[in-house]
Amino acid sequence: MEDFSFDRQIIDVLETVKRTGSISQAADALFISQPTISKIIRKQEKKYQVELLDRSSHPLHLTYAGEYFLEQCKRFNQSYETMQHHLRQFAGVSAGSLTIGVTPSLSSVVLPQLLPVFYQRYPHIHLHLLEKTASELEEALLNHAIDLYIGVTPGYRKEFSCCRLFTDGAVLLLPRRLSRDLKLPPSIEDIGPLVNGLDFISEEEGSSFQRLVNAYSAKYNLAPNILVKTAHISTARSLACAGFAATLIPRLMLTEEVRKADLQVISISPEVFQFDISGTFDVDVAPSEPLINFMNLAQEVFQPPFGKEQDATVDNS
Structure with a gap:
């Protein structure tokens, strides 16, 4: 971080010298001593083996290298400030990605209840969906191609850990x-x-x-x-x-x-x-924060147990 703040300092120094045409006037404008300004400029000149100021002219002006250096420093500093802004947005907010496998028939019923709420609550988590048969998704989970499989609870496998969502x-x-x-x-x-x-x-x-x-x-x-x-x-x-x-x-x-x-x-x-519908994940892989957030929300959405509103028999008579 010290390098970033120093780049901001050299920008201020060069811009002020360019505007005033004088080391002494730049020192007065920035409330720092003339030797300090000269030291800041000399250090960068030594570092890059190039002159940033044309000291033979009066008033002083930047060399072509100095103009280029100032412009690039300003661009770099703007990018850094943009990065800081975006990182502050992430502070205290869950972010990342999650790949979910679900069968096509189940996805059409379960995902519409989950995804709108999930994206509203966790807008910085990117979801990737894989719709395949149950056997294909179980294989994908074993191969770490997906993070989570939502479907009928698989038969016992020591590689899997299951979290019940609802009973059907x-x-x-x-x-x-x-x-x-x-x-x-x-x-x-x-x-x-x-x-x-x-x-x-x-x-x-x-x-x-x-x-x-x-x-x-x-x-x-x-x-x-x-x-x-x-x-x-x-x-x-x-x-x-x-x-x-x-x-x-x-x-x-x-x-x-x-x-x-x-x-x-x-x-x-x-x-x-x-039978139970569960979220199934690899027992040997530590659950990521996006996975934990998704499963917590899924259990929240399906409580009381999913299908309670369907308990009454459909009457087509």
Whole structure:
């Protein structure tokens, strides 16, 4: 910092000598002694091996080198002051970057609730989003390509640490053309009698939700007629809403599209199908300040537990 303040001093000295044409008048204007002014100028001349003043002329004036040196010092000083201003803005403010991995279907539901609030609260933290399948994001987390994975809590891995955000469940979307307007309870454990042999849409195997569906299907020996497998559960939802086939979706994906569709919506009892959505990060990497801020906000946003407003069964009857 001493060098920066000295550069400001040489600027004042050279500008005053240039204006007054005299060392003595410059000394009077700056309230410092003539020897001090001469010493300041001589030191810079010795440092750069160039004369800054033409001492043969009266009044004194700057040499071409002196004019160039003064101009560059002024530019440097302005850049330094700009840097100081920006750094003061960061004082006491979280800054940095954070790379978040999230599945496409979950991002459309969760991120709109988080990002506007996050950017308002932490405008100097830059977020980068990576939307991939759960298996791809878990691999990206292991390879340190992302800082945080938001999704269904992965199966136990010693490399991962998980922080629960909220708990969700599953619902069956059953087009009326397939259900024949059966009188069904709002929540059941075994959907086998409803879907066995029925046209059905499932997700591809890279989906963490599909892994849960597979485990549930194995437990109750479900045997639907799989017509198509989709990369994203949102596609399965839209196809079911169009009456194409039945499907299972997370409760968090009950949208206006579902409410307006000609469907029966049946919740699977949480006793048999329930899962957590978590923020997952590498246990061997110390959490950065942006990561801590994001997770604190996420837990704040999803308290009370996300989906509480969805607890009532969707009534399409």
